[in-house]
Amino acid sequence: MKRFWFWFLSSLGLPVKRVSLLGESVPKVVHGKFFRLYPNAYNISWYVQRGIYEARFMDSNYSADTFFKPNGEVLKQFKITKFSELPKHVVKNILKDASGYSVVDVLVDEYHNDPRFKITFRKEKHLFETECDSQGNILSRVEI
Known part of the structure; x- marks a missing residue:
């Protein structure tokens, strides 16, 4: 976080x-x-x-x-939520990008008309954040 x-x-x-x-x-x-x-x-x-x-x-x-x-x-x-509470189509797209990683944080930006999701993943010492829109389209993936 x-x-x-x-x-x-x-x-x-x-x-x-x-x-x-x-x-x-x-x-x-x-x-x-x-x-x-x-x-x-x-x-x-x-x-x-x-x-x-x-x-x-x-x-x-x-x-x-x-x-x-x-x-x-x-x-x-940003609202802090659980991965299991994300829409199914968002989870499906995100998991393609995060095979073998575990979820660290899930944030939802609901302030704007089109909610965005920011998920932080970890695998050993590697962390990355994926941001996607409400349709599940991945907007960015950043290693941190």
Whole structure:
């Protein structure tokens, strides 16, 4: 999971080091937007890195991470899920690409109209991430 965040934050041009915040240190507009989106959230942890705010939290039966700009705009929202909960056609396409590997993490970006899935696989010391769209088409495969 740490490798995913390194990749995601690096893709935004951000250094990997994050600073943990108390809820009252988060701008009111970000805090307000968060609770409008996730009124039932609990176990909330806030982090900031170069002005990008990250909320890690639990909501109902899942955990998620959401990234905000200082003005409250959502950059990305990832829901952590189980491989078995992915649509069957997505699993079928992904498994062609990951024979012999085990699943480490499954993230779902549901914030946009077309959900995307990011799955991290491991085989011994080798890790890679596969990203695919809701139809199961593989968009990228990156060794990490």
